Amino acid sequence: MTNHLKSRLSAAAFASAVFAAGAGGTALPSLAAVDCGEAPAAPAHHLLPANADTVHWGYFAKGREPVVAAHSGDFVTIETLTHHANDDAERMVKGDPGAESVFKWEPGDKGVDRRGAGPMDASALGRGAGEGFGVHVLTGPVYVCGAEPGDVLEVKILDLAPRPSANPDYAGKTFGSNAAAWWGFHYNDLIEEPKPREVITIYELDATGGKDWAKAVYSYRWVPQTDPDGVVHEIIDYPGVPVDHSTVTETPALEGIRVPIRPHFGTMGVAPAEADFVDSIPPGYFGGNIDNWRIGKGGTMYYPVAVEGALLSAGDPHAAQGDSELAGTAIETSMTGVVQVILHKKDELAGTPLEELDYPLLETDSEWVVHGFSYANYLDELGDTAQSDIYSKSSIDNAMRDAFRKMRHFLMTTKGLSEDEAISLMSVATDFGVTQVVDGNWGVHGVIEKRVFAD
Amino acid sequence: MTNHLKSRLSAAAFASAVFAAGAGGTALPSLAAVDCGEAPAAPAHHLLPANADTVHWGYFAKGREPVVAAHSGDFVTIETLTHHANDDAERMVKGDPGAESVFKWEPGDKGVDRRGAGPMDASALGRGAGEGFGVHVLTGPVYVCGAEPGDVLEVKILDLAPRPSANPDYAGKTFGSNAAAWWGFHYNDLIEEPKPREVITIYELDATGGKDWAKAVYSYRWVPQTDPDGVVHEIIDYPGVPVDHSTVTETPALEGIRVPIRPHFGTMGVAPAEADFVDSIPPGYFGGNIDNWRIGKGGTMYYPVAVEGALLSAGDPHAAQGDSELAGTAIETSMTGVVQVILHKKDELAGTPLEELDYPLLETDSEWVVHGFSYANYLDELGDTAQSDIYSKSSIDNAMRDAFRKMRHFLMTTKGLSEDEAISLMSVATDFGVTQVVDGNWGVHGVIEKRVFAD
Numbered sequence: 061m062t063n064h065l066k067s068r069l070s071a072a073a074f075a076s077a078v079f080a081a082g083a084g085g086t087a088l089p090s091l092a093a094v095d096c097g098e099a100p101a102a103p104a105h106h107l108l109p110a111n112a113d114t115v116h117w118g119y120f121a122k123g124r125e126p127v128v129a130a131h132s133g134d135f136v137t138i139e140t141l142t143h144h145a146n147d148d149a150e151r152m153v154k155g156d157p158g159a160e161s162v163f164k165w166e167p168g169d170k171g172v173d174r175r176g177a178g179p180m181d182a183s184a185l186g187r188g189a190g191e192g193f194g195v196h197v198l199t200g201p202v203y204v205c206g207a208e209p210g211d212v213l214e215v216k217i218l219d220l221a222p223r224p225s226a227n228p229d230y231a232g233k234t235f236g237s238n239a240a241a242w243w244g245f246h247y248n249d250l251i252e253e254p255k256p257r258e259v260i261t262i263y264e265l266d267a268t269g270g271k272d273w274a275k276a277v278y279s280y281r282w283v284p285q286t287d288p289d290g291v292v293h294e295i296i297d298y299p300g301v302p303v304d305h306s307t308v309t310e311t312p313a314l315e316g317i318r319v320p321i322r323p324h325f326g327t328m329g330v331a332p333a334e335a336d337f338v339d340s341i342p343p344g345y346f347g348g349n350i351d352n353w354r355i356g357k358g359g360t361m362y363y364p365v366a367v368e369g370a371l372l373s374a375g376d377p378h379a380a381q382g383d384s385e386l387a388g389t390a391i392e393t394s395m396t397g398v399v400q401v402i403l404h405k406k407d408e409l410a411g412t413p414l415e416e417l418d419y420p421l422l423e424t425d426s427e428w429v430v431h432g433f434s435y436a437n438y439l440d441e442l443g444d445t446a447q448s449d450i451y452s453k454s455s456i457d458n459a460m461r462d463a464f465r466k467m468r469h470f471l472m473t474t475k476g477l478s479e480d481e482a483i484s485l486m487s488v489a490t491d492f493g494v495t496q497v498v499d500g501n502w503g504v505h506g507v508i509e510k511r512v513f514a515d
Numbered sequence: 516m517t518n519h520l521k522s523r524l525s526a527a528a529f530a531s532a533v534f535a536a537g538a539g540g541t542a543l544p545s546l547a548a549v550d551c552g553e554a555p556a557a558p559a560h561h562l563l564p565a566n567a568d569t570v571h572w573g574y575f576a577k578g579r580e581p582v583v584a585a586h587s588g589d590f591v592t593i594e595t596l597t598h599h600a601n602d603d604a605e606r607m608v609k610g611d612p613g614a615e616s617v618f619k620w621e622p623g624d625k626g627v628d629r630r631g632a633g634p635m636d637a638s639a640l641g642r643g644a645g646e647g648f649g650v651h652v653l654t655g656p657v658y659v660c661g662a663e664p665g666d667v668l669e670v671k672i673l674d675l676a677p678r679p680s681a682n683p684d685y686a687g688k689t690f691g692s693n694a695a696a697w698w699g700f701h702y703n704d705l706i707e708e709p710k711p712r713e714v715i716t717i718y719e720l721d722a723t724g725g726k727d728w729a730k731a732v733y734s735y736r737w738v739p740q741t742d743p744d745g746v747v748h749e750i751i752d753y754p755g756v757p758v759d760h761s762t763v764t765e766t767p768a769l770e771g772i773r774v775p776i777r778p779h780f781g782t783m784g785v786a787p788a789e790a791d792f793v794d795s796i797p798p799g800y801f802g803g804n805i806d807n808w809r810i811g812k813g814g815t816m817y818y819p820v821a822v823e824g825a826l827l828s829a830g831d832p833h834a835a836q837g838d839s840e841l842a843g844t845a846i847e848t849s850m851t852g853v854v855q856v857i858l859h860k861k862d863e864l865a866g867t868p869l870e871e872l873d874y875p876l877l878e879t880d881s882e883w884v885v886h887g888f889s890y891a892n893y894l895d896e897l898g899d900t901a902q903s904d905i906y907s908k909s910s911i912d913n914a915m916r917d918a919f920r921k922m923r924h925f926l927m928t929t930k931g932l933s934e935d936e937a938i939s940l941m942s943v944a945t946d947f948g949v950t951q952v953v954d955g956n957w958g959v960h961g962v963i964e965k966r967v968f969a970d
Contacts, residue, residue, distance in 0.1 A: 240938045245919060252934040261939040274943075279935060314936050316970035319944045380943045386919060387942035456911040460949060464700060464841060479707040480734060481769050483695045484716040487842035488729075488835045489774045493948040494915060494959065504949065515771035 094369060096129050096205035103133040103400075110139035110199045110394075112161040115375070117143070118176035118194030118299060120338045120348065122331040122367040126203035129369075132403035136202055137396065139223070140325065140377045143197045143299045144237035144392035147260050150305075151235040152394065155226035159394065162197060163300055165288045172197075175299050177337035177447065188291060192298040193447070194340035196327045196349060200373030202401065207370035210406035212414045213330060213363045215372065215399050220323045220357045222379060223394035224267035234267040236274070236379045236393030241296045244388035245497045258282035258296055260303075261313050263391045265321060265379055274321055274379055274391055276314035283307050319380050323395060324356035326376030329420065333366040334439035335447070340376075342450050342501035345437045347420040351390070351496040352505055353381045354429055355422060362414060362421040372401065383505075385496040413474040419466050428508050430470055432463025433501045450500045459504035463492055467506035475513065485512070549824060551584050551660035558588040558855075565594035565654045565849075567616040570830070572598070573631035573649030573754060575793040575803060577786040577822040581658035584824075587858035591657055592851065594678070595780070595832045598652045598754040599692035599847035602715050605760075606690040607849065610681035614849065617652060618755055620743045627652075630754050632792035632902065643746060647753040648902070649795035651782045651804065655828030657856065662825035665861035667869045668785060668818045670827065670854050675778045675812045677834060678849035679722035689722040691729070691834045691848030696751045699843035700952045713737035713751055715758075716768050718846045720776060720834055729776055729834055729846055731769035738762050774835050778850060779811035781831030784875070788821040789894035790902070795831075797905050797956035800892045802875040806845070806951040807960055808836045809884055810877055817869060817876040827856065838960075840951040868929040874921050881966070885925055886950065887918025887959045905955045914959035918947055922961035930968060940967070 106128045108114060114127045130136055145152035146163055153159045164171030170189070178184050178191030185191050204213060222234035240246065240259040247256050261279040265271070284294045287301050329347025332338050343350045347363050355361060363370070374397065381390030409415045419436065422429035435441045435458070438450045467490055471482035489512055495503030561583045563569060569582045585591055600607035601618055608614045619626030625644070633639050633646030640646050659668060677689035695701065695714040702711050714736050720729040739749045742756050784802025787793050798805045802818050810816060818825070829852065836845030864870045874891065877884035890896045890913070893905045922945055926937035944967055950958030 238939050238943055240935065240942065244938075244942070245915070246923075246938050246941075249916070249920070250934065251923075259935045259939065261935075263943070276936075276939070279939065281935075314932070314940060316968075317936075317940065318967055318969055319940070320964060320966065382942060382944050383946035383948060384915070385942055386945070386947070387938050389942065391943050456915055456949075460700070460839070460911055460952060461704070465704070468701075468706075477769070479705065480695065480714045480716075480736075481731075481772075483699075483701050483842045484693050484714065484731070484734070485769060485772065485774070486701075487695065487699070487837060487840055487844065488693055488718070488846050489837050490841070491838035491948065492841070493838060493946065494911075497915060509775060511775065512773055513771075514773055 094126055094129055094203050096131065099131045099205070103135060104131065105135040105137065106130055108136055108138045108199060109158055110141045110162065111158045112164070112171040115141065115162055115172060115197050115199050116373065117172045117174060117197050118190050118192065118340050120329065120331045120340060120346070120373065121336060122333060122371065123336060124201055124331070124371065126201050126369060126371065129203040129205055130401050131205045132401065135398060135400050137398050138199050138374055139396045140199050140375045141197045141394045142236065142377055142392040143195050144239060144389065145394060146300050146302045147237040147239065148235060148262050149302060150227060151225050151230055151262065155228070165300065165302060167288050177339045186291065187298040188287070188289070195299040196340040196376040198327060198340065198373040198375035201331060201371035203369035203371060204401050204403055207365045207403050208368060208406070209333065209366055211365040212404040212409060212417050213365050213370045213372065214402040214404060215328070215361045215363070216402070217355070217357055217359045217397060217399055219398040220395055221269065222265055222267050222323065223396055232267055234265050234393060236263045236265065236391035238263060238391050239296060239389045240387035241389065243498055245384065245386050263319065263379065265393070272321055273318035275318060278310040279313040280308035280310050319391065322353040322356060322380045324353045324378050325374050325397065326351045326378045326390060328355065328361065328374040330363045330365055331367050331371035332439055338439065339447050341499050342438060343433060343499060343503060344439060344501060345419055349376060349499050350420060350431055350503065351381065351385050351499060352422065352429065352431065353378065354424055358425050360423045362417055364418050384494045385498050388498045416469070416473055421470070426510055428470065428510065430463060430466040430506045431495065432459045432466055432504045432506065434458040435501055436462050438501050454500055454502045456494060456497065456502055456504060459502050460492060463504040463506045467508070549581055549584055549658050551586065554586045554660070558590060559586065560590040560592065561585055563591055563593045563654060564613055565596045565617065566613040567619070567626040570596065570617055570627060570652050570654050571828065572627045572629060572652050573645050573647065573795050575784065575786050575795060575801070575828065576791060577788060577826065578791060579656055579786070579826065581656050581824060581826065584658040584660055585856050586660045587856065590853060590855050592853050593654050593829055594851045595654050595830045596652045596849045597691065597832055597847040598650050599694060599844065600849060601755050601757045602692035602694065603690060603717050604757055605682060606680050606685055606717065610683070620755065620757060622743050632794040641746065642753040643742070643744065650754040651795040651831040653782060653795065653828040653830035656786060656826035658824035658826060659856055659858055662820045662858050663823060663861070664788065664821055666820040667859040667864060667872050668820050668825045668827065669857040669859060670783065670816045670818070671857070672810070672812055672814045672852060672854055674853040675850055676724065677720055677722050677778065678851055687722055689720050689848060691718045691720065691846035693718060693846050694751060694844045695842035696844065698953055700839065700841050718774065718834065720848070727776055728773035730773060733765040734768040735763035735765050774846065777808040777811060777835045779808045779833050780829050780852065781806045781833045781845060783810065783816065783829040785818045785820055786822050786826035787894055793894065794902050796954050797893060798888060798954060798958060799894060799956060800874055804831060804954050805875060805886055805958065806836065806840050806954060807877065807884065807886065808833065809879055813880050815878040817872055819873050839949045840953050843953045871924070871928055876925070882962050882964055883925065885918060885921040885961045887914045887921055887961065888956045889913040890956055891917050893956050909955055909957045911949060911952065911957055911959060914957050915947060918959040918961045922963070
């Protein structure tokens with residue numbers, strides 16, 4: 061979002077727009093009504109479908125009414141939808157009641173009106189309600205009973221499977237969209253004409269899981285799209301704009317190329333405390349749009365809880381992504397996950413591996429992964445204009461610094477090493493990689509193998 | 516080397532020192548004497564031991580007299596020595612004739628006097644001959660018969676094995692040193708006292724290859740060391756200074772920790788054309804000190820040839836390193852490699868995967884890896900003061916930009932994709948990682964799996 065946002069909206073304008081919206085006429089319902097009842101004798105399994113009533117689009121909000129209440133130990137089957145489904149509605153929306161309810165858009169009538177943390181009246185840029193300051197369809201939030209600020213929420217990802225196309229023409233297949241967009245790292249550094257340009261590539265994967273790779277179906281270059289409310293989108297500046305395929309040219313792409321699949325949640329996290337509406341794009345201490353392909357089946361995330369009930373949401377499902385997410389998106393693909401939520405109370409953290417955890421930590425079968433960002437907590441560090449300023453402060457160098465500090469903390473606190481030991485081990489056995497360079501608050505992850513600690 | 520060099524030596528002083536040395540009284544021998552003779556009917560296998568006559572220390576030099584001449588297809592067994600062996604000479608030098616000849620240092624008499632690309636009279640900083648502007652012991656150069664600028668040199672790494680300790684007290688073991696040094700990313704960002712500090716950790720590995728992990732033996736904090744010529748080294752500012760172990764405190768370190776071994780050449784490359792003496796620390800188009808742990812057994816490097824004979828050298832052997840080489844070094848461990856050199860003539864490159872190759876490219880069994888740097892060719896881009904300026908221009912952000920461009924080039928030229936295809940594939944299937952943040956010209960590598968192209 062960097063370039064256009066910078067040139068078209070001042071920091072102050074964005075901040076006032078966002079905060080006015082948060083404080084204004086669209087006040088959120090109170091959480092007081094959440095009734096957790098007694099914890100059941102055995103863990104419950106909640107089913108959380110994705111539809112217009114169960115998703116919030118483009119933002120985290122500490123005041124958002126929960127769609128389910130879960131006790132520690134409960135399981136949740138959580139459907140998630142890609143916000144890019146309308147890049148090819150025939151393959152990714154048609155016939156799917158949940159997706160149709162979310163993506164419904166008739167003149168003056170959207171299934172989900174607010175898309176982003178911006179003003180509802182689109183007074184900042186005129187794109188649409190919420191202004192697309194934040195783009196991800198997020199399912200939730202899940203209220204975790206008993207969760208309070210200072211606790212740690214553990215989320216085990218037990219399964220994550222592609223959502224089959226509901227269009228009978230494409231039975232047994234799942235589709236995803238990759239947008240090489242204006243917020244991509246490549247956008248102002250192209251060599252072929254026309255420059256610049258945005259390109260959508262539609263990928264297909266095996267919905268049954270029988271093949272571990274995806275292939276491109278076709279691609280098209282974005283041309284201005286007029287949404288049902290008459291707003292013309294010259295670029296991909298608002299999520300869920302239906303693409304009229306009579307206006308684009310579908311071109312064969314990447315023939316013979318197999319993309320290894322890496323199903324994961326691009327975005328999953330708890331609600332931040334610092335603002336009422338938080339743009340879903342920049343990740344932070346609360347997790348959010350980390351865009352690390354390792355956050356998939358078999359992975360466990362640990363998040364510091366910032367608000368009552370934690371308010372866990374997930375979305376932005378990806379079938380595959382490379383470290384850096386170079387062009388701005390992954391293979392954006394609707395998927396359904398099964399997670400288990402486990403609450404660790406703050407007064408029980410001392411002496412455990414989760415002591416002092418103030419960042420989103422990933423555990424996989426074989427690795428520990430810390431997540432560094434240009435700013436560890438940009439909402440706090442950048443003040444009132446954080447949500448716009450972050451886009452002009454993107455830096456891998458800073459994210460590397462943050463990842464170094466977090467891995468040092470992990471090794472010293474969680475693994476009990478001295479600083480000298482931690483630093484030597486980081487130099488000889490920790491891999492730092494570029495998580496993403498497209499989400500404003502750029503990311504570097506640090507990975508250390510568990511077998512290092514086998515003794 | 517960033518901080519101290521910046522504060523203690525102006526760019527102009529460094530440039531004049533280096534170039535004076537190159538042009539002055541220590542003129543290098545001519546290459547005219549190289550006699551390749553007729554190419555043999557079958558590939559030859561050359562044995563290249565490491566000793567004071569076969570290594571150059573701390574620099575690449577296009578005028579350096581070759582120690583062996585190889586035809587395309589020949590094999591070379593090449594011994595390489597770590598420049599950190601004197602961190603524990605008992606374990607890494609004693610009893611080893613090659614290492615003893617290189618590390619010999621009596622008052623006024625060094626086995627290898629020049630250590631670095633700086634002035635021989637140490638008039639810049641007073642550290643010693645060559646000033647330690649460049650630190651790696653490099654074996655070679657190998658003159659590749661028929662190689663000319665514009666060609667591509669392929670180097671297959673067929674084997675790479677640790678060099679056993681020659682001290683009978685340590686039979687069957689190999690040792691390495693990890694220095695958390697002043698040029699490390701962590702150095703000005705420490706939390707424990709005393710700050711700052713340098714720490715050496717000595718690691719042990721199984722010389723027989725029976726174990727795939729190394730363990731720490733002990734560590735010590737650096738204290739000022741007086742070299743045999745009477746120069747006091749307050750910090751690790753000159754390579755090969757013998758550490759007097761009566762002055763340091765050996766402390767147990769990293770008990771129970773196993774570091775997976777990843778044997779590789781930290782430094783391997785061809786001689787650059789831009790300057791007579793080139794500091795061995797910053798990597799560039801010619802390869803050099805890339806510090807990518809993937810450049811190990813089974814790997815093949817492709818280098819653009821810049822000078823007649825290519826002049827391939829290798830050194831800086833590492834038993835293990837993490838992506839970023841955070842604290843400044845790996846497990847620096849003497850090793851012996853077996854390589855095959857294959858010359859690709861410039862007039863035969865068109866239409867091949869090596870067409871237009873102007874960067875160091877790695878091929879492994881399963882991956883293709885491009886190497887981006889803060890500056891693709893810092894020697895050319897930064898002009899006469901490049902060799903000092905590069906240390907103040909380190910940037911992961913720039914290296915990511917360079918890695919993106921090189922991966923795009925690889926996918927478009929070597930794999931024949933359109934730019935749109937290449938960019939989508941980079942976003943969904945290419946991993947960018949932080950190679951190193953300690954070599955002045957910082958690195959980001961881009962990795963794509965070969966199975967992507969299986970069809």
